[in-house]
Amino acid sequence: MSEVAGYVQPMESTLPSPTELSERIRGRALEMGFGVVGIAPAHESAQGDAYARWVGEGMHGEMGYLAREDAVAKRRDPAVLVPGAKSAVVVGLEYYNVDADPGVTADPSRGIVARYARNHDYHELMKERLIALQEWIDAELLPVTGRAYVDTGAVLERELASRAGLGWQARNTMLIQPRGGSFWFLGVVLLDVELAYDQPFQKDHCGTCNACVSACPTGALLGRDETGAPRMDARRCISYLTIELKGAIPRDLRPMIGNRVYGCDICQEVCPWNRFATPSADPAFLAREGLDGPSLIEWMTMTQEEFSARFKGSPIKRAKRRGLLRNVAVALGNWGSPDAIPVLAVALNDEEPLVRGHAAWALGRTGREAARQALAGRAEVEADAWVREEIAAALGEG
Template sequence: MQTSTSKRGKKDDRPLKLRLLERAKEAGFDAVRITKPDAVPQAQPRLADWLSKDRHGEMAWMAETAERRSSPDALWPDARSVIMLAMNYGPDENPLALLEARDRAAISVYAKNRDYHDLVKSRLKQVARWLAETTGEQVKVFVDTAPVMEKPLAQAAGIGWQGKHTNLVSRDFGSWLFLGSIFTTLELDADEPHDDRCGDCHRCLDICPTKAFPAPYELDARRCISYLTIENKDHIPREFRKPIGNRIYGCDDCLAVCPWNKFAQTAREIALQPRDDLRAPTLAELASFDDAAFRAYFSGSPVKRIGRDRFTRNVLIAIGNSGDATLVGIVREHLADASPLVRAMAVWALGELARDEARGLASAALAREEDEAVIGEWRAVE
């Protein structure tokens, strides 16, 4: 049995697993369970099937890292145990309520404060450092930017189960958990996997605005609003613009509707609680950002990663869906934007809010526009 010295200098002879759990809780994690690197053999064929159907869209890195992603053994052959850790980011209000306020912007719950990648990784390092110092074994930490199948591993470890919306569901925290992992050369006893508790429920599938679930437990990212507004670097296809509504960064619908959320808890980490100015910002304010203002406003937020142009593209779609004619002046200002992504959606938004005005401007705009996508938007409103 490994022992360590407590803060008071006394030897701690309690079981290592108990001390590990205590350290993780002290670091801010709400759930900690252990599994083995070979615990998810079904991950490889499922990932291969998903990729073969091109359901990853433009996320080329999913295919490039498929071998390492589908097998922790391939990622680090020396690993003997995988410690899965989860941090609760439960909201203090229903995210679906904001969808009715069409002059406001709906930002996914996880993105309303600090970038969780930084927060979770720093806490993982704290726990991993203690484990390495205590046992002398090697450790590596991973958050979801690494090629790790975190959700299947979390289910194998017993933290929760992958619901029909493909996200992890917990009996204690609903659908609101960030995941991280510590791989180690240390041999630890594995916990029991979690069974599926979705039953006959299919609320998460029914609520999806863009029908992104071909079947239960299957996601077509190309139709997912989170993918479209975040990962997609191109113009958002016309068929998805109306369903996007006022969701300008991500989508929480399938998470928020899960009945297991009745047991969810509000995030205890202040850094994971919503910034007041991101709870329900106005579309008018967000549409006014130049690059510098955008970066300043979203400093420390994951929203910053998509850049001002993609962000403004999303905001203009929300404006086009708002039905608010008072926003036409703001749309007009973006018709000559330097970014084709922005110009194209400004044309679309103008067509939605002031069709006659858009038609009146189309001929002159077409004469000077060089971008094919923007030309296509102008022709659509002629």
């Protein structure tokens, strides 16, 4: 400050301008390996009512954390989640990987794992990078408080991403980038400072296409509502049924799951915008050995120790052994081959009722005498009421 004859001249601010801040944050995020970065004001959601309607209709199924009153309020307004939040830095990280053997989809003896789950858990990897980004902003640019979110926070990530100009919310509900498709993870850092903002993405590039809705095997995609919001009944989505649902998969939906044993990519694979998807250069997202088209018979015999070793650091551990083997049993039932009977007969004696019940269903689908004998034998000793019901149904008595 300079003082001349009693006049105190205010010192020029040394803080970078919002435009400079945004550019430096964008540059740093790109350097850290994120593929795209957009910056949006963290004001109230324009889509809070659509979200509240969705949970009000029960479309979230058993994902109770989505419907809690406080969680809905936080999604409506990021400032409820992070007091003082003014800006959202939204990043995308591409994870697309090509099938080593494209024949797997048509081979019912092998399972399909969703592309995002073929290697490292993206949650940890992205969260670490986003926290490092926030720390860098705080150390290098200006003091900030805020918080990083990847998937699990009470944040409407896709709305923020489209507000930050990254793409549009498509009919399959995914955030699609016009130059990169939809095989991108999203992450958000909410910050308590004003930044310069990108233009929101306005256009809906789905046009008259309906390929995803037609291809969804379970009818989970319901198209757009009268406001233009894409709607999905998560209770029918294979991703929900094979990952989030902890109990039995409804019997009427099992045949529609085919050989998808963990998650589902069908509505993305049929999307013309994924023609532009390029395989991720990040080794963290290359398929681990054995995760690209695993043998269902081999997976059905997996012990707890094998499960823990094989899925260390993988998103698949979320399903736990019993959830994964439930899914594998369903896929074996959909295969319906007599070759599956021996492993299913062993699974009928598994310590987990969830595995026994789905193995019973799968045995019933093979329609063979050996399967009937295994089922009848287990019926004599089975104590769990639900598994007994499944055995009876598989024997045609339920």
